[in-house]
Amino acid sequence: MKRSLRRALWAGAVVAVTVAAVPVTTAFGAGTVTTTFTKAQDWGTGHETRVTVTNGSSAAISTWRIEFDLPSGTTISSAWDADITSSGNHYVAVKKSWAGGIAPGASFSWGYNGTGAYKAPLNCTINGAACGGGTTPPTTTPPTTTPPTTTPPTTPPPTTPPPTTPPPDTGGKKVVGYFAEWGVYGRNYHVKNIQTSGSAAKLTHILYAFGNTTGGRCSIGDSYADYEKAYTAADSVDGVADTWDQPLRGSFNQLRKLKLLNPHLKVIWSFGGWTWSGGFTQAAQNPAAFAESCYNLVEDPRWADVFDGIDVDWEYPNACGLTCDSSGPNAFKNVISALRSRFGSSALVTAAITADGSNGGKIDATDYAGAIGNLNWLMPMTYDYFGAFAAQGPTAPHSPLTSYTGIPQQGFNSDAAIQKLKSKGVPANKLLLGIGFYGRGWTGVTQATPGGSATGAAPGTYEAGIEDYKVLKNTCPATGTIAGTAYAKCGSNWWSYDTPSTINGKMTYAKNQGLGGAFFWELSGDTTNGELIGAIKGGLG
Template sequence: MLGSDRRQDLGPAKGHRRRGLFAVVSALCAAAVAATLLAVNTSGGSDDRPELTSAARSQATDKTVGYFTNWGVYQRNYHVKNIETSGSADKLTHINYAFGNVQGGKCAVGDSYADYEKAYTAAQSVDGKADTWDQPLRGNFNQLLKLKQKHPDLKVLWSFGGWTWSGGFGEAARNPAAFAESCYNLLNDSRWKGLFDGIDIDWEYPNACGLSCDTSGPNAFGNLMKALRAKFGDKLVTAAITADASPGGKLEATDYRTAAQYVDWYLPMTYDYFGAWDTKGPTAPHSPLSSYQGIPKEGFNTQATIAKLKSMGVPSSKLLYGLGFYGRGWSGVTQSAPGGTATGPAPGTYEQGIEDYKVLKARCPATGKVGGTAYAHCGNQWWSYDTPETIGAKGDWAAQQGLAGAFFWELSGDTSDGELIKAIR
């Protein structure tokens, strides 16, 4: 998975997302959270990848879910039409629209202008037709409806929460039925009838700490998902969840096993394990597939996360693995290999310490691999990010694990011709 630019970006130590201060808040709060609900094995597994049949590859890539951010239409100048022109629409099975807010125990609109008011010109529009001043629906919602007309099998879910807006889930959990009712009514508003095929919940984090700390208890998340399933019926109900598989970590703070029966799938945020919120390092890849000698923290890799969820009783068929379409980096680094010291975050276009893949590909090309992902040392900067090669290898591993597919944060980080998403499919 930031209120306005995120997923607010952190995964495990951070949060779908970000960062220094946020990671500090999380660390300070962690001691207050009841952990150790289950004792589990967090061993990762082998990097060896046997040859795969086409059927196995199809299983691993059955679902390809991409997040589209409503704030991307501003500085990033990334619009629904870009999903089409990049070729990404042909590769996606689902789009998660981020984010809706959670206020007063209810689902709420996050940005009405971007969501359904912004007027699009003919050149900006998916179908080449300009919006008119008096039409009932404009903005991203209207453009997504046009995209679905071009791609009838494409599903769209509205994602609520994220790093910035997860603080509202505590109140929502006190009356799950009322929360579910509000979400159902909002998704089925007559103005955008037929747009949303389901809901995605991005609670960072139930009974644990993200931007703020939650003390709703280990059963609150499951009760919330149960209420959503009861209200939404056969519509899609999914949830982005922590990837913190460390001993006593966030995965142990909530009963994800019981909640799993109510979701179509989980999206464990297997990225942002490490980053320049640790300003002096050590440098480490933010989305490692596997552990490696010298990794700064046990349980902070994709294999450990998936292994832990399986050991908790969550079936492989309800697990996607996560990819970041961006890199995280440090400045003041002299050591090329991971584990070096730094002086602070590397500069980024929108925020220090983070940059889109499409920029890093040219500005700081990969110079090595570790833990199944890539890293780059250029000048005094050190970055880590996934490449088409490492994404393909992660897909091979996911096929062997029988996972339901892949998801990524987020569409605007890819190249204009969809280089990364094409590596997934």
């Protein structure tokens, strides 16, 4: 059933809104301090704001305190790199204990996620002085502190984990997205694009795909992309270029930088996938040895702070994918148990699994429910049900939410998979609904509605029969929906894919079913302003 698509987004603009340039009091040095509120992202139901404090005075600032009001309909739901307190719509932000003073001419940035659309703060003061525009400063005197004898870095050191505040508006639901390591090549898609597109603020977890399993051991998938590639300042998450002698480069170092900018974000290293699942058969013969190899790799001192756990994408235990496995129904459960034992209770251990809900299908081949106690969540891959791997058709949506009259295979839909897993004892809140950020298509099609015949795969940018949503929304706009997803016929080509509207419907389903959230393959298929991930986030809110 499943033909795993493992593929890679560009960047959006940042709109800056300068709130004020304010005079500082004598206690904080002569000159001015500029406080700038920057609207980094706005997805309607929420937004991300970046705040920069720049010391334009002639003396170092040992502490700072910003007070401001937010207009009605806007609240702060999470913040990073500053301590926030509030009373009604009035907010106070003060320097973190680990953040040092700000030298003359230097800046410090912090940020917050807010509910509602972005609105510029009002009545801003910094260190007791008016932020400008004639606003009267408060009568309270800002606290004074003894300047430190040394100036610590303005960001926490890598050994100090940042606070783990989830992004807003998802009701505690998970928003999990894949980053494909090979995207740094032909697609020119890098970790920086997760930040500049606004996706980082909307994600709760990133799955880094993939590590290899050859020989029944966890191993590096692509050392150059993973930790050797040198990044220029222009392509780096924080605008700082790699040096030839630094101990860690590549996507791993970029992910480290991304996490510092987004303290709520967790990163999980995913192993296997369609191409590299063959090694799981040998792993199942000695789960403890497999788990030991995975732990040693994920927790390698060079990047141990980057990853928060491990994901298993075994396609498919006791069934056939690229190769066939006959390890038995307990193999998956045993491998997961060994991983949990080795990684411990605090690490994330997750798995992407089949979404074949047919009678006697791939879900029935493995004891997934028996493994759930050792997993944080399961991700049934509720996409790729149908496609031009059946070259003659019939045309059908590759990610139907429900069954429909004329569906080519009973049980090949999201709801069938979810209901089967729940009936076997998998808790709903440990299931995430899968979304594809791409379409599957045929050519040689004459019938506009699903069920038509075809002559082969429709042309695609990187692979025949597959195309990104960001392309299809313009080249072949959706003309109809069926079973909760969209389809379109353009000339002789017929495509099915999810749109923001159909994703919203799927998120309503996920909430109604009590699911733990949603995941998607993968980041590069979305538009530069993150339409699809915005729909996931907004729909789960």
